[in-house]
Amino acid sequence: MSRERLYLFDTTLRDGAQTNGVDFTLADKVVIARMLDELGVDYVEAGYPGANPTDTSFFAEKRPARAKITAFGMTRRPGRSASNDPGLAAMLDAQADAICFVAKSWDYHVRVALETTEEENLASIRDSVRAAKAKGREVLLDCEHFFDGYKANPAYALACARAAYDEGARWVVLCDTNGGALPHEVEKIVGEVCQHIPGDHVGIHAHNDTEQAVANSFAAVRAGARQIQGTLNGLGERCGNANLISIIPTLKLKPEYARQFEIGVSDEALGHIARISHGLDDILNRAADRHAPYVGESAFATKAGIHASAIIKDPATYEHVAPERVGNKRKLLVSDQSGRSNLLAELDRIGFAVDKDDPRLSRLLDEVKEREAIGYAYEAADASFELLARRLLGKVPRYFDVEKFDVTVEQRISAKGERVTVSMAVVKVKVGDEVLISAAEGNGPVNALDLALRKDLGKYQSYITGLELTDYRVRILNGGSEAVTRVLIESEDETGDHWTTVGVSSNIIDASFQALMDSIVYKLIKSGAPA
Numbered sequence: 001m002s003r004e005r006l007y008l009f010d011t012t013l014r015d016g017a018q019t020n021g022v023d024f025t026l027a028d029k030v031v032i033a034r035m036l037d038e039l040g041v042d043y044v045e046a047g048y049p050g051a052n053p054t055d056t057s058f059f060a061e062k063r064p065a066r067a068k069i070t071a072f073g074m075t076r077r078p079g080r081s082a083s084n085d086p087g088l089a090a091m092l093d094a095q096a097d098a099i100c101f102v103a104k105s106w107d108y109h110v111r112v113a114l115e116t117t118e119e120e121n122l123a124s125i126r127d128s129v130r131a132a133k134a135k136g137r138e139v140l141l142d143c144e145h146f147f148d149g150y151k152a153n154p155a156y157a158l159a160c161a162r163a164a165y166d167e168g169a170r171w172v173v174l175c176d177t178n179g180g181a182l183p184h185e186v187e188k189i190v191g192e193v194c195q196h197i198p199g200d201h202v203g204i205h206a207h208n209d210t211e212q213a214v215a216n217s218f219a220a221v222r223a224g225a226r227q228i229q230g231t232l233n234g235l236g237e238r239c240g241n242a243n244l245i246s247i248i249p250t251l252k253l254k255p256e257y258a259r260q261f262e263i264g265v266s267d268e269a270l271g272h273i274a275r276i277s278h279g280l281d282d283i284l285n286r287a288a289d290r291h292a293p294y295v296g297e298s299a300f301a302t303k304a305g306i307h308a309s310a311i312i313k314d315p316a317t318y319e320h321v322a323p324e325r326v327g328n329k330r331k332l333l334v335s336d337q338s339g340r341s342n343l344l345a346e347l348d349r350i351g352f353a354v355d356k357d358d359p360r361l362s363r364l365l366d367e368v369k370e371r372e373a374i375g376y377a378y379e380a381a382d383a384s385f386e387l388l389a390r391r392l393l394g395k396v397p398r399y400f401d402v403e404k405f406d407v408t409v410e411q412r413i414s415a416k417g418e419r420v421t422v423s424m425a426v427v428k429v430k431v432g433d434e435v436l437i438s439a440a441e442g443n444g445p446v447n448a449l450d451l452a453l454r455k456d457l458g459k460y461q462s463y464i465t466g467l468e469l470t471d472y473r474v475r476i477l478n479g480g481s482e483a484v485t486r487v488l489i490e491s492e493d494e495t496g497d498h499w500t501t502v503g504v505s506s507n508i509i510d511a512s513f514q515a516l517m518d519s520i521v522y523k524l525i526k527s528g529a530p531a
């Protein structure tokens, strides 16, 4: 059976860029556009040419891509001709494959916000579409506030959409600008619109203000729309836009959609979607959402013992899709709730063959429970768990000993008369018969300790040169003067692997030291350093 083509339109660089705290540089935009192109979306909406220097530079040159690079902006201003509107001219001059105009489609907004007549708004849509077509561009019209407008005055909302379609716009996009529409309303209204405009010319642009932007996008597709607009990770102002990172796997992996529709995303690209999602978070310098559907670290994690034993027998028992399809991993959590089956599965995953009746297994389980009771969190710290298991099963070489360390924090007035805080660490390490003393200054005590520890490990130094700390998280447990500090450190190496280690102590430096040591030892094992 031949499948219908469904188109994906990404607006991370335009609508997503309107998010509080998001400020893409030109370099960011180029990288994100490349990621989107690699993913296989059909349109990359990259911004407003002429509106700010970053967007203007983006569109100043032709950016080769499979996806259609799309410029965004308003239809011609009321009372002006299309040839005498600088905003429109900037869009027409941009090096773009497609132009997406935004226009009012709610009569109330036309009168109150635009302060013009309904007829002049329709004329502005027609003139703008015509001008862009004449320039050889593919044209889209975003009908702003379409659903609210349609509820108030269906004939006028539809007239705006028709004006663009009749003038030759490739797509008329129905926008839930305020994000308040519900799936059954979207399905009904899109269905009515598709009686006047063919569905393969209708798009949906949903905002997430009721947490239903993804559901609303699917409701529109069910009713006939054939273009979905959204952003990576649902980035967007207020509560965000429809999340393409959730929509794409559903379209590819759920038979109801996969059988009916074809999209530009290949199976191979789908296998990289988790990396693309995390890549955007890296650019935004924020932690990835662990609980994000399909791509979050916890999306295929199982904690309770009976689920884990079933998962080992057949993963399909507790997984709606196979994690590898979206570039994610199955994870069985070792924690105080876990049973022997969890532990066995986790040991198996990290390459230990242990018999299920091995007495050392009970010792390891008891040790994990005892340590978790005082604040260790092994489900978050995979590398520390692996070291603990290796130690109890007698398999961690004693590479080196830290005989002592000293960390100082000094605040003084600098030569420029400014108050500065400097941290310094001195570490005495014994590697075989060799005693090594290293000192380092850092921007804080943990940073200084880390630098001093990794400065000279003698014959092991070459094994840890690619080690980098990428995240450091501190949490104070059970408050008050009895407080205990838990430190989680995330590390990465030259191969791109990353792992997390944990330390717990009433002293933050000591907790950090434990986590740092675990990370270094883990890296030495991983790199095959000789004992």
Ligand SMILES: [Zn+2]
Binding pocket: 015, 177, 205, 207
């Ligand atoms: Zn929007």
